[in-house]
Amino acid sequence: MSGSDEDADADADPSRVLLLIAHGSRDPRHATTVRALTRRIRSMRPGLRVSTAFLDFEPPSVAAELALLAQHGARRVVAQPLLLTQAFHARTDLPRALREAPPALCVRQADVLGPHALLTAALERRLAEAGLEPGDRAATSVVLACAGTTDPRAVAALAALAALAAQWRRTGWYDVRPAFASGGALPGTRDAVRALRGAGARRIAVAPYVLAPGRLPDRIALGAAEGGADVVGAVLGAAPELARLVLRRYDATVRAPALTG
Template identity: 65%
Template sequence: MRAPVLLVIAHGSRDPRHAATVHALTARVRSLRPGLRVETGFLDFNAPSVPRVLERLNSPSSSGTEEVVALPLLLTRAFHAKSDIPSVLREARARLPRLRVRQAGVLGPSPLLLSALEQRLHEAGLTPADRCSTGLVLASAGSTDPEAIAVIAEIARELRHTGWCAVRPAFASANSPGGFPRTADAVRALRADGVDRVAVAPYVVAPGRLPDRIVAGAAEAGADALSEVLGAAPALARLLLTRYDDARAAHPLSLSA
């Protein structure tokens, strides 16, 4: 029996680095599981769009029903995971009869994400011995969704227990209701608390407009170290396969949920 297709759904960006990074990540997923068909679709800005990929999978040349696991390339369960993606998949299921599509869970939270984050910090020159004297800003893109905000706050708490002298969550954009300060303000707050060395870790998958704001905020406030986005980190590729396997093992999800 043929395994379901893995359709990785990314947001998309006008920044060409975004799509290039997503494709590098999906290429790593293919290398980890040869024989698995892995497709990439974008919600906006980039091609192919999610509906276009699903139409291709629904081709009359396909025999029987094609099973698809649609995996949101999202770190938290916010608007896109709750609204945009279910809507696109629901519409596709209604008009593409040869497809059986189920939506997998978002990527976070997961220990594999923390592993990818730690790899990027190590690549930025930070060693485990540096943690006791370094404050960390966990900088995400930003959200007004209470569930997403709570997840980021919990990750910051978990990181605090891995040896960093302090950890503060931050958003790339301006303060959101109930959210976190901008990256630059979080760096300054750590300085005000007496932390001499501050590192900024972008908690985002791929480059783009909001990740660039994180970089600018780190530079504005004089952060001592800045790691790269998670990108095609091996741990992130393994996590995509974990979410795919979880979705296969579970009962098919209702796309209206």
């Protein structure tokens, strides 16, 4: 049997579930976007059971969804955090929530989504949709703007963002610099845009490195406007590259030795 046939058989197993876990927000656009991503993933892998839960603000909670899955025959769950960095939610909130799973469930937590080349491709898709042409790359500086964090142990996550910016810069953009919308991390989006302009950048684009709309993405957009950015991309949302990345993380977790037995 080929690997693809084995994957299809595993997907058809109703006891196996991919549970997408998002941060949650008081902004209804957040949940709408997460559910759009869920629908895209289902369309890409029709035989796979895909469910959704939220860490805060929006139902269902992780505990409630896990209980419901157990009631409906689930036995093995891959919990995929819809999170881009290894910050507090991925390291603390989510594992705590997963510990409330019913005893009948075998739950494994997949890796966070970032960094990954598919995320870079999704960011470039959003900038193209906002008006950047392929020939604009060499003359365009990009501000890679993330939400930021107040977690003092998330220095590694912020360093990873800086490394992603440096890696992206080598793909032909004039310059790429990280920025943050919250948490006291500097520079902010506005300051990053202004610094690039002061350094002689002719065209500046802001790429929000966030999953869904909400208060912090709105702050990124405001900072981009105040700084005088020429182009502002949309959030990652239900980009097909993001859906493919989720499925890659799922497949890697399913195949890991820890899931055997």
